[in-house]
Amino acid sequence: MQSFELLSQKFILYFDKRHFPSEPSTLYEPNEYFLKLGGKRIRPVLCLMGNELFEEIKEDAWHVGTAIELFHNFTLIHDDIMDKAPLRRGMETVHTKYGENTALLAGDVMLVSSYEELNKISIEYLPSILRLFSKTAKEVCEGQQMDMDFERMEQVSFEAYLKMIELKTSVALAASLQIGAILGGAGERNQHLLYEFGKKLGIAFQVQDDYLDAYGDPQKFGKQVGGDILANKKTFLLLHALETASPSQQKEIRNLLSGNPADKIEKVLQIFHDCKVDEWALQLKNKYLDEAFGHLEDIAVLSIRKEPLKALAHFLIKREH
Amino acid sequence: MQSFELLSQKFILYFDKRHFPSEPSTLYEPNEYFLKLGGKRIRPVLCLMGNELFEEIKEDAWHVGTAIELFHNFTLIHDDIMDKAPLRRGMETVHTKYGENTALLAGDVMLVSSYEELNKISIEYLPSILRLFSKTAKEVCEGQQMDMDFERMEQVSFEAYLKMIELKTSVALAASLQIGAILGGAGERNQHLLYEFGKKLGIAFQVQDDYLDAYGDPQKFGKQVGGDILANKKTFLLLHALETASPSQQKEIRNLLSGNPADKIEKVLQIFHDCKVDEWALQLKNKYLDEAFGHLEDIAVLSIRKEPLKALAHFLIKREH
Numbered sequence: 001m002q003s004f005e006l007l008s009q010k011f012i013l014y015f016d017k018r019h020f021p022s023e024p025s026t027l028y029e030p031n032e033y034f035l036k037l038g039g040k041r042i043r044p045v046l047c048l049m050g051n052e053l054f055e056e057i058k059e060d061a062w063h064v065g066t067a068i069e070l071f072h073n074f075t076l077i078h079d080d081i082m083d084k085a086p087l088r089r090g091m092e093t094v095h096t097k098y099g100e101n102t103a104l105l106a107g108d109v110m111l112v113s114s115y116e117e118l119n120k121i122s123i124e125y126l127p128s129i130l131r132l133f134s135k136t137a138k139e140v141c142e143g144q145q146m147d148m149d150f151e152r153m154e155q156v157s158f159e160a161y162l163k164m165i166e167l168k169t170s171v172a173l174a175a176s177l178q179i180g181a182i183l184g185g186a187g188e189r190n191q192h193l194l195y196e197f198g199k200k201l202g203i204a205f206q207v208q209d210d211y212l213d214a215y216g217d218p219q220k221f222g223k224q225v226g227g228d229i230l231a232n233k234k235t236f237l238l239l240h241a242l243e244t245a246s247p248s249q250q251k252e253i254r255n256l257l258s259g260n261p262a263d264k265i266e267k268v269l270q271i272f273h274d275c276k277v278d279e280w281a282l283q284l285k286n287k288y289l290d291e292a293f294g295h296l297e298d299i300a301v302l303s304i305r306k307e308p309l310k311a312l313a314h315f316l317i318k319r320e321h
Numbered sequence: 322m323q324s325f326e327l328l329s330q331k332f333i334l335y336f337d338k339r340h341f342p343s344e345p346s347t348l349y350e351p352n353e354y355f356l357k358l359g360g361k362r363i364r365p366v367l368c369l370m371g372n373e374l375f376e377e378i379k380e381d382a383w384h385v386g387t388a389i390e391l392f393h394n395f396t397l398i399h400d401d402i403m404d405k406a407p408l409r410r411g412m413e414t415v416h417t418k419y420g421e422n423t424a425l426l427a428g429d430v431m432l433v434s435s436y437e438e439l440n441k442i443s444i445e446y447l448p449s450i451l452r453l454f455s456k457t458a459k460e461v462c463e464g465q466q467m468d469m470d471f472e473r474m475e476q477v478s479f480e481a482y483l484k485m486i487e488l489k490t491s492v493a494l495a496a497s498l499q500i501g502a503i504l505g506g507a508g509e510r511n512q513h514l515l516y517e518f519g520k521k522l523g524i525a526f527q528v529q530d531d532y533l534d535a536y537g538d539p540q541k542f543g544k545q546v547g548g549d550i551l552a553n554k555k556t557f558l559l560l561h562a563l564e565t566a567s568p569s570q571q572k573e574i575r576n577l578l579s580g581n582p583a584d585k586i587e588k589v590l591q592i593f594h595d596c597k598v599d600e601w602a603l604q605l606k607n608k609y610l611d612e613a614f615g616h617l618e619d620i621a622v623l624s625i626r627k628e629p630l631k632a633l634a635h636f637l638i639k640r641e642h
């Protein structure tokens with residue numbers, strides 16, 4: 001078995017090639033440009049790891065990994081249009097550099113290409129992997145729509161936010177692992193457990209992301225603390241505060257959100273502190289992490305095979321009590 | 322064998338159902354709305370006809386037809402965004418009614434759904450149909466990009482325009498027919514001939530469309546005569562005029578296009594007339610129609626089975642000499 005780092009290096013090398021024809025260059029150059037921006041290629045590596053949990057990595061896993069990564073990049077190109085994001089990884093987004101129409105079409109053709117790549121796998125796996133891939137693709141779109149809907153809503157329940165995070169973020173991680181497991185010849189129960197591991201890990205990761213925005217060390221975090229607060233972004237922390245704070249504190253939060261006072265971050269953080277949002281968030285993160293590890297534990301393969309996935313989970317999510 | 326009209330009625334009935342889940346309704350209602358706008362469903366019916374040219378229509382052909390129609394509607398939703406079109410079939414386009422972000426995402430999920438539908442067919446046909454479907458989908462995107470590129474170009478060659486029309490319009494008709502032929506158990510040569518029939522028919526149809534814009538009877542045509550001229554749209558006619566007119570006429574056309582004088586349509590039509598663009602266009606249309614019929618002729622099945630496709634071609638394209 002290979003570590004996440006090693007497989008990630010291998011996949012990055014494998015993926016570093018032209019993925020599109022040369023003409024029309026006005027359509028395909030934007031795609032090549034965007035893929036060259038790089039990334040950790042987490043999803044395809046999860047697919048390779050899901051395969052290797054059960055059996056030696058199959059040739060097919062590299063094709064599916066490529067399909068998954070192309071799909072992920074399609075979502076990024078289109079999300080950047082919707083978010084009007086000027087930059088990604090410090091470089092111009094596709095719509096900023098080439099215009100919105102081209103970015104729209106470049107994303108479309110990237111999605112089609114992901115299905116083209118998927119069609120390279122052995123026929124024995126094609127229908128089941130195609131089904132899971134498309135189901136997940138729809139869910140990711142649903143999650144993105146919910147996220148946009150929430151931006152315009154005053155009140156969002158914890159359950160609704162959780163559902164959105166699952167769809168927008170977690171299911172793609174979960175499905176990448178499960179597709180790997182299918183290629184590794186895993187039975188349905190093991191596939192399901194690995195899917196749930198990925199889903200819970202994804203939620204824990206998002207809770208941590210939300211937590212770090214409010215409580216992270218700006219030196220290590222690399223982002224402005226309180227960025228989510230400033231942008232009025234719904235986060236696990238804000239939703240919990242709105243659900244548990246006293247009526248007067250709730251009113252204060254809503255007042256702070258409706259304007260942009262200079263001490264907005266500080267005051268919201270104070271209410272978070274009063275409501276013990278930080279403790280709650282750490283507990284929530286550990287709850288999902290424990291559930292994730294519980295599912296991994298239950299998978300019927302030798303413990304030693306699970307080590308790389310365990311290490312990855314610990315690397316992604318540092319326990320903090 | 323059944324006529325286009327009969328199969329069209331049957332497919333319209335078959336397709337008239339919900340195609341998406343109910344939630345999130347903010348994502349799926351726009352899709353249901355758009356599908357309800359209707360249409361002749363030409364492409365799926367071509368798929369049914371391509372199947373029936375060789376054998377009784379298979380259950381799979383209805384699924385593929387559905388996939389093809391969903392794909393076509395995805396292209397319409399996204400094209401409408403790119404063209405900033407307020408209306409389609411007299412009703413609000415998706416982005417006008419629900420906003421651009423939702424239209425973008427609704428199109429994305431429509432495309433994913435087309436692949437989901439495709440995955441319902443028998444495994445024996447899945448890889449080959451998936452390959453042709455994705456290849457065609459990429460070509461349609463390429464055609465749309467070329468069309469957008471041409472809008473910004475002063476000079477477009479006849480060959481480049483022909484290529485764009487092939488990609489944007491013809492290959493989808495051709496592939497619909499060929500996929501039907503695959504399901505009908507046709508051999509590769511027959512499949513290829515039917516594909517070429519569809520491709521040539523598509524080009525003849527576009528030549529006619531361009532012709533009618535300039536020379537059509539406004540009563541029958543249902544559109545303003547000269548609309549393409551007014552919008553400076555590249556058409557077969559304009560490109561031919563620019564290639565064959567005298568230098569002074571070419572200069573006059575360019576002057577007319579660069580402004581919007583009241584007599585723009587009239588003057589461009591006069592140059593078309595002087596260059597005998599109408600005769601040339603009718604010859605061009607008949608050339609492609611003859612080529613289409615030649616391919617149909619060569620397909621190795623009983624002549625009588627070809628009657629519905631012949632009738633359809635004659636219905637779509639009236640011969641005018």
